[in-house]
Amino acid sequence: xxxxxxxxxxxxxxxxxxxxxxxxxxxxxARRAGRGIEVAQIAARDANPQCDTTGTPITGDVFEVVANPxxxxxxxxxxxxxxxxxLVLKAxxxxxxxxxxxxxxxxxxxxxxxxKAREKGVIVAFEAAVAGGIPVIKAIREGLAGNRINxxxxxxxxTGNFILxxxxxxxxxxxxxxxxxxxLGYAEADPTFDVxxxxxxxxxxxxxxxxxxxxxxxxxxxTEGITKLTTADVxxxxxxxxxxxxxxxxxxxxxxxxxxxxxxxxxxxxxxxxVNGVMNAVMVNGDAVGSTLYYGAGAGMEPTxxxxxxxxxxxxxxxxxxxxxxxxxxxxxxxxxxxxxILPIEDCESAYYLRIQAKDxxxxxxxxxxxxxxxGINIESIMQKEAEEHDGLVPMILVTHRVREAQIDDAIxxxxxxxxxxxxxxxxxxESLN
Numbered sequence: 001x002x003x004x005x006x007x008x009x010x011x012x013x014x015x016x017x018x019x020x021x022x023x024x025x026x027x028x029x030a031r032r033a034g035r036g037i038e039v040a041q042i043a044a045r046d047a048n049p050q051c052d053t054t055g056t057p058i059t060g061d062v063f064e065v066v067a068n069p070x071x072x073x074x075x076x077x078x079x080x081x082x083x084x085x086x087l088v089l090k091a092x093x094x095x096x097x098x099x100x101x102x103x104x105x106x107x108x109x110x111x112x113x114x115x116k117a118r119e120k121g122v123i124v125a126f127e128a129a130v131a132g133g134i135p136v137i138k139a140i141r142e143g144l145a146g147n148r149i150n151x152x153x154x155x156x157x158x159t160g161n162f163i164l165x166x167x168x169x170x171x172x173x174x175x176x177x178x179x180x181x182x183x184l185g186y187a188e189a190d191p192t193f194d195v196x197x198x199x200x201x202x203x204x205x206x207x208x209x210x211x212x213x214x215x216x217x218x219x220x221x222x223t224e225g226i227t228k229l230t231t232a233d234v235x236x237x238x239x240x241x242x243x244x245x246x247x248x249x250x251x252x253x254x255x256x257x258x259x260x261x262x263x264x265x266x267x268x269x270x271x272x273x274x275v276n277g278v279m280n281a282v283m284v285n286g287d288a289v290g291s292t293l294y295y296g297a298g299a300g301m302e303p304t305x306x307x308x309x310x311x312x313x314x315x316x317x318x319x320x321x322x323x324x325x326x327x328x329x330x331x332x333x334x335x336x337x338x339x340x341x342i343l344p345i346e347d348c349e350s351a352y353y354l355r356i357q358a359k360d361x362x363x364x365x366x367x368x369x370x371x372x373x374x375x376g377i378n379i380e381s382i383m384q385k386e387a388e389e390h391d392g393l394v395p396m397i398l399v400t401h402r403v404r405e406a407q408i409d410d411a412i413x414x415x416x417x418x419x420x421x422x423x424x425x426x427x428x429x430x431e432s433l434n
Contacts, residue, residue, distance in 0.1 A: 003036030004316050007065035009087060010077035011044035014101050014128070016051045017305030018075060022312070023052075029309065033316040041065050050301070066091040073315055075308060076100040085109050088124070092116045097319075099311040101128035101304055107202040107218040110209075114329040121323035125311035130203040131156055131280045133303030134296040135310065140210050140284060141331040147286030149211040151251035153433055156203045158278035158298045159187045159194035160226055160246040164263075165276040168234050168243065174227060186278055196225035197246065197261040204248035208259050211284070212252055212340065213332035217259070220342035224262035233355060233426060236397050237265050240381060242353075242430070243273040249431060251348075256341040258348045265353050265399075265430040271295075272433065283433060291433075346406040351380065351430035356396040356415060357422045360387050364420035365396065371414045377403050393422055399430060 006022075008015050022029065022039055030036045042053060043062040059065065066074055066087060074091040076098060078084050084105045091098050092113070100106065106113070106126050117124045127137045131154070140149065155161050159181055166177040178195065181187040193199040201221040209216050226246050237244050247264035250257060266273040271293055275281040280298025285291045297303035318326055328334060358364045365384070372379060378401040385395040400408070412425045 001035045003038040004033075004072050004319070005038050005040035005070050006073040006075055006312060007041045007043070007068060007071040008039060008075045008077065009043045009062040009065055010079070011042055011046075011048045011051060011053075012077065013301050014304045014308065015044070015075075015077040016048040017301035018077065018308045019051050019053065021302060021305045021309050025309075029313060033313045035316060037312060037316060040070050041068055062087050063090065066094055066096060071096060072319070073097045073099060073312060075312065076102060076105075077308070079104070081105060081108060085113075088113055089116055092120050092122055092124070095120060095122060097123045097125075097315045099125045099308055099315065101126070101308055103129040103199070103202040103206060107205040107216055110206070110216040110329075114334070117329065118323075118334060123315050123318060123326060124329060125315055126206070127311050128304050128307035130206050131282060131294070132296070132298040132300060133306040134280060134282065134294050134298065135307065136207070136282045136284075136294045137210060138310075139292070139294060140207065141327060144284065144286050144289060144292075145331070147288045149252065150285045150287060151249070152207055152211055152282060152284045153247055153249045153272070153431060154204070154207065154282035155245050155272065155275050155280055156248050156282065156298065157194055157197070157200045157246060158280060159191065160197075160200070161275065161280070162186050162278045163195070163226065164229070164234070164244055164246060167229070167231055168238065171231050171235075173231060174229060195227055197223040200246065200248045200261045204250055204259065204261055207248070207282070208250035208257060210331045211250060212257055213330065213336065213338050214257060214340055215337055216330075217342050220259060222260040222262070222345040222348070226263050229263055232395070233353075233428065236355065236383065236395070237353065237428075238268070240265075240353075240383060240397070240399060241268050242266060243268050244428065245273065245275075247431065252340075253343070255347060256343040259342050260345060260348060263428050265428055267432060270433050346404070346409065348405050349402050350405065351402045351432070352400045352408050353428040353430055354398045354400065354412070355426035356398070357393040358396045359420045359422060360392055360394050361420050364418070367418055367420060368396065368398070368415060371418075372398075372400070372411055375407050375411045377401070377407060377411055
């Protein structure tokens with residue numbers, strides 16, 4: 001049987017890794033796929049010194065690859081929203097299958113892309129778009145297909161996890177660790193997508209769609225970054241038995257779907273709380289299987305290439321399959337997607353860590369307790385520290401029971417209006433992940 005020919009668009013970190021894995025493991029991959037897979041053409045602006053592309057045609061024009069009649073599968077690894085979207089839609093229009101690692105493209109334009117792919121009877125595979133080499137999309141879409149997914153929670157950005165790990169383990173300030181992350185190549189020169197949670201929100205949007213059978217709705221994801229976290233909060237959380245992680249949470253409720261990315265206190269004895277450095281992990285809770293954890297490298301040359309090549313193998317296996325009977329892009333048949341709404345953050349429920357800077361006056365704690373009680377907010381634990389030497393303020397740390405965000409917003413406004421409270425109340429959400 002003649003080999004399937006692929007074209008790689010982009011020969012950067014992931015593109016180079018994909019080429020190397022396809023070349024190095026060609027025999028093993030062919031045994032798994034049932035036929036050979038050959039890189040017929042590469043589109044790249046610059047050569048990658050980590051790849052020996054001798055004998056493989058290279059062009060500087062990505063659209064030359066999608067127009068090549070010999071190519072069956074286009075591997076899109078150029079990133080971004082604009083050119084990548086045009087490239088993928090053109091490939092689909094030309095009847096080519098697509099494999100991509102582009103989470104931003106799928107989260108923002110996936111609904112349009114999948115509709116076009118169904119119309120043309122081709123596959124768009126995107127395992128590498130979420131959590132690098134961890135096959136979490138396949139796990140939810142196929143391995144857990146018999147489950148009603150209740151919730152999922154993930155550390156899905158390695159840069160943020162590296163920063164928080166360093167802050168906890170070495171007591172370093174956020175700005176200091178960010179500079180090191182940039183020097184090590186973990187963070188971009190402009191780290192906004194990583195530290196403000198946008199990258200994680202792209203990935204969470206995709207996971208939530210596959211878990212709950214809803215359209216992709218990135219614009220409705222609540223996103224909060226880690227730039228305001230202090231080593232003091234990291235240490236207080238530790239003293240209370242928690243670790244702070246930048247978590248993506250998607251939960252099904254009767255009212256709608258919670259879709260949120262934010263710093264989160266997690267009990268220190270949870271496995272996911274002990275995922276450190278640049279590693280990723282996703283917990284998925286299903287009604288039949290209970291809680292499962294998927295852990296591994298969330299980025300990198302060959303870990304991500306592992307997922308890209310796995311998608312190529314899946315596409316090759318499915319080439320002769322009736323398009324109407326393939327695994328759906330978002331796990332559920334297109335005409336069976338749910339209109340269950342995405343909840344605004346005010347209607348989401350969580351427990352809360354509150355840090356209040358109180359003036360050293362009698363009765364402040366009683367006032368705080370009264371404000372929370374009046375709003376139906378119960379306190380689970382409380383810790384009061386000695387007055388700080390530089391300003392004489394007393395750090396008061398509370399952890400509440402679960403409550404709607406709107407109630408905690410109201411309580412914080414009342415607390416900040418107290419004469420005995422200085423500055424803003426620090427609020428971090430708490431998830432037990434039982």
